[in-house]
Amino acid sequence: MRILGHKPSLSAWIGILIVGAFIAAAIFAPFIAPFTESEKVAKTWSPPTSEFLLGADNIGRDLFSRMVYGARTTIGVALATTILSFIIGLSLGLWAAVGGKLVDQVLSRFVDVMLSIPLLVFALIILSMFGSSIPTLIITIAILDSTRVFRLSRAVAMNLVVLEYVEAARLRGEGLWWIMRREVLPNAMPPMISEFGLRFCFNFLFVAGLSFLGLGIQPPLADWGGMVRDNGKAISFGLLAPLWPAMAIAAMTVGVNLVVDWILSINARPSGASAEM
Amino acid sequence: MLKVIAARVVLGLLTLLAVSALIFAATEILPGDVASAVLGQGATPETLATFRAELGLDRPAYIRYFEWLFSALQGDLGVALTNKRDILTSIAPRFENTMFLAGYAALIAVPLSVGLGILAAINEGKWIDRVANVLSLAAISFPEFFIAYVLILVFAVKLGWFPSLSTVFDDMTLSQRFHVTALPAVTLTMLVAAHMLRMTRSSVLSIMSQPYIEMAFLKGLKRSRVVFVHALPNAAAPIITVIALNLAYLIVGVVVIEVVFVYPGVGQFMVDGVTKRDLPVVQACGLVFAAAFVILNTFADVMSILVNPRLRKPR
Numbered sequence: 001m002r003i004l005g006h007k008p009s010l011s012a013w014i015g016i017l018i019v020g021a022f023i024a025a026a027i028f029a030p031f032i033a034p035f036t037e038s039e040k041v042a043k044t045w046s047p048p049t050s051e052f053l054l055g056a057d058n059i060g061r062d063l064f065s066r067m068v069y070g071a072r073t074t075i076g077v078a079l080a081t082t083i084l085s086f087i088i089g090l091s092l093g094l095w096a097a098v099g100g101k102l103v104d105q106v107l108s109r110f111v112d113v114m115l116s117i118p119l120l121v122f123a124l125i126i127l128s129m130f131g132s133s134i135p136t137l138i139i140t141i142a143i144l145d146s147t148r149v150f151r152l153s154r155a156v157a158m159n160l161v162v163l164e165y166v167e168a169a170r171l172r173g174e175g176l177w178w179i180m181r182r183e184v185l186p187n188a189m190p191p192m193i194s195e196f197g198l199r200f201c202f203n204f205l206f207v208a209g210l211s212f213l214g215l216g217i218q219p220p221l222a223d224w225g226g227m228v229r230d231n232g233k234a235i236s237f238g239l240l241a242p243l244w245p246a247m248a249i250a251a252m253t254v255g256v257n258l259v260v261d262w263i264l265s266i267n268a269r270p271s272g273a274s275a276e277m
Numbered sequence: 278m279l280k281v282i283a284a285r286v287v288l289g290l291l292t293l294l295a296v297s298a299l300i301f302a303a304t305e306i307l308p309g310d311v312a313s314a315v316l317g318q319g320a321t322p323e324t325l326a327t328f329r330a331e332l333g334l335d336r337p338a339y340i341r342y343f344e345w346l347f348s349a350l351q352g353d354l355g356v357a358l359t360n361k362r363d364i365l366t367s368i369a370p371r372f373e374n375t376m377f378l379a380g381y382a383a384l385i386a387v388p389l390s391v392g393l394g395i396l397a398a399i400n401e402g403k404w405i406d407r408v409a410n411v412l413s414l415a416a417i418s419f420p421e422f423f424i425a426y427v428l429i430l431v432f433a434v435k436l437g438w439f440p441s442l443s444t445v446f447d448d449m450t451l452s453q454r455f456h457v458t459a460l461p462a463v464t465l466t467m468l469v470a471a472h473m474l475r476m477t478r479s480s481v482l483s484i485m486s487q488p489y490i491e492m493a494f495l496k497g498l499k500r501s502r503v504v505f506v507h508a509l510p511n512a513a514a515p516i517i518t519v520i521a522l523n524l525a526y527l528i529v530g531v532v533v534i535e536v537v538f539v540y541p542g543v544g545q546f547m548v549d550g551v552t553k554r555d556l557p558v559v560q561a562c563g564l565v566f567a568a569a570f571v572i573l574n575t576f577a578d579v580m581s582i583l584v585n586p587r588l589r590k591p592r
Binding site: 112113114116117118120121122124125126127128129131201205208209212213214215225228232235236237238240242243246247249250253254257 | 292295296299300303304414415418419420421422423426427429430433434435441529532533536537547548550551552554555556559560562563566567570571574
């Protein structure tokens with residue numbers, strides 16, 4: 001079977017299967033999950049049975065159902081964050097490359113300062129001001145993450161704006177917006193696509209981490225990071241309850257990474273775009 | 278060379294200043310302030326105004342910033358909103374704990390990852406290289422709490438070798454401390470070792486493909502001599518930089534791990550502060566973390582200038 005005109009390798013297939021399964025779970029959650037995410041159906045931490053596939057959680061909700069609904073919130077929030085982060089980072093990055101020296105200097109120095117504060121610390125400071133609702137969570141992480149997108153898209157675009165066709169567009173008298181959108185953006189796309197996968201992984205782990213700290217997605221919504229936190233104490237009784245959501249997070253990240261590796265091997269990055277960001 | 282290093286240190290100090298301004302601005306310029314955050318939705322305008330005056334929030338932001346900055350420089354981080362305790366006295370012992378944990382992890386992580394990285398590089402493509410590759414990829418993609426809980430399940434619950442919670446007391450002996458903090462230290466090690474291992478491997482590999490290394494092999498030198506005498510000194514510069522950068526990451530990476538193991542460090546203090554919306558505490562912890570981060574990054578740059586002659590000339 002071929003996808004996008006290329007034959008996926010074995011590891012790419014594993015990645016596609018994992019990511020596909022989780023996305024299907026997220027979309028069709030109400031049809032897959034036997035119970036709703038907040039229904040109390042069993043005793044605290046009851047062992048897995050045929051009715052409760054993974055057992056129950058700390059207040060007796062079905063763990064499997066919460067895992068399925070958790071896919072929806074966790075992946076959804078991470079995806080929304082990454083899309084927003086790319087909209088901000090990509091447009092500012094292209095603007096810095098096309099818009100001239102002053103714009104570039106101001107934006108780049110500001111991003112340099114932002115990058116010298118650890119991301120988690122910055123996020124904690126902002127969330128302590130606003131509290132964590134899903135919109136603030138998405139906006140906060142997106143703005144912080146866009147600094148990374150900015151750096152890469154600026155680096156890629158910098159190599160493109162010196163090319164003849166951009167110069168030709170300038171001489172034709174095209175505006176800034178046209179040059180960004182029609183001349184630079186299409187050619188900057190290939191490295192940005194695999195970057196999207198990597199940033200998604202990062203944001204996904206970040207959202208899960210914040211929820212684990214109790215500062216991300218708030219109950220009663222099910223999300224994987226928060227489920228690890230809720231069931232954390234079960235580990236000292238040798239129960240696997242907190243490990244299932246943690247394993248789902250790990251599997252999702254590995255899956256996306258495998259797919260990204262495959263995409264990367266199809267279109268090698270042009271020079272100027274480093275893989276280290 | 279001194280000039281280049283001095284310039285880098287000055288740049289580091291300027292960054293620190295900008296960072297402090299940004300931390301302050303992030304909590305000030307955005308809509309809402311400490312008063313409305315503490316009092317919540319139901320506060321009347323009068324109570325808000327009184328509370329603002331009490332906290333001194335009715336004065337201009339830039340004056341409060343300089344007051345905050347100068348008292349922070351003099352070691353006065355203010356008092357916590359929730360319990361009115363002096364922040365410096367509560368942060369100092371926690372900072373020691375965090376540094377202890379980070380130092381412990383670094384002590385394991387640095388020799389381990391550099392050693393394995395070199396081993397993987399000189400055995401490129403063989404099984405040891407593949408194992409190191411897969412393990413480091415896994416460690417990069419797993420969330421820290423997943424590694425932590427697996428370690429707790431195996432070593433604390435099933436085998437009972439280490440405690441699952443890392444509570445430390447003042448009168449503990451050093452060996453007791455090492456025992457209690459073993460699991461968080463190993464978790465942290467796995468987090469940073471993967472990156473260091475991969476960078477060590479790739480920098481040794483790039484040196485090993487140079488013509489002068491091939492020449493050394495063709496002269497008939499032994500493999501160990503080529504690696505340790507010819508290749509390593511030139512691979513040292515990037516490795517040292519990566520180590521210093523990862524130590525910076527280590528300081529921040531402790532936050533989640535401290536929460537998992539209920540370890541009394543700055544990270545847990547900060548998360549507590551965020552949950553209670555105690556802004557002065559959050560600002561102080563943020564400043565401590567950012568300062569540690571900037572200082573270690575500056576240190577990494579200075580080290581790379583020292584070990585790499587090509588960077589010594591001012592451009």
